[in-house]
Amino acid sequence: MFRDIQHAWNPTQEEIKIWAYSDEQIPSQDWELAVNNVENIPMICSFIDDDKCQKKTFFLSSLYVFTGDIVASEIESDIADLTSLLDKVEKGAKTEELKTWIYRSKHLISYPQDYDYDYWGLFSKYVFNV
Template sequence: MSIIFRDAEHAWNPTPEEIRVWAYSNEKIPEQDWELAVNSFENIPMICSFIDDENCNHISFFLCSLYVFTGDIVKSEEIEEIDRLSLLLDKVEMSAETEKLNEWINRSKYLIEHPNTYDYAYWGLGSKYAY
């Protein structure tokens, strides 16, 4: 971890480059629940590219982070954030290559339309959809 991140505190505010380096490393997750640290609207396209790249060493981790991201936004019930997520899903759908990524997109769209189907086991940390 010391090679990628300056310290444990910095791992909670990683730069896109640090996330990218970690994605292709053999390092363990730098911090518990780190999915929460990498998730942001700005990072989602990059995270999607990792899932579509079989050379990424942490595909399941990043897939889980996408499910957590969607789940947290839908559960928040903040209309502006949900609308922003919908637009992002439409954008990443245009370039999604793998079945895993397309499943996340389709499941996310379904959850947005049917928020009452939210289940933490699938949309929270350790998502059953990812692991």
């Protein structure tokens, strides 16, 4: 699917979509960081709402990482973009998992002191219940 590991770290939306519906393993450790950007989030949300997507857990975890990284950065313009994005995807959210991520993300934006890497970092306890 990817020519090499370097290309896996700069995936196109089409490559992400193909992988989402494949039997392929994660192309690289911490790949959540490679797929997370503002442009990809609506697509990632659509995967979570699609029962046919084989990688829903991976993508849900990536959403928590995305929110956590932005809030922890304390960059106001990025937080404003995240807030706007949450409002946009909330309108079409179907699953409880996605609605819960939106709710928790809005809460974290309002209360950034509640940030805890165990819940907003890789292998989020919100997703993996560890």
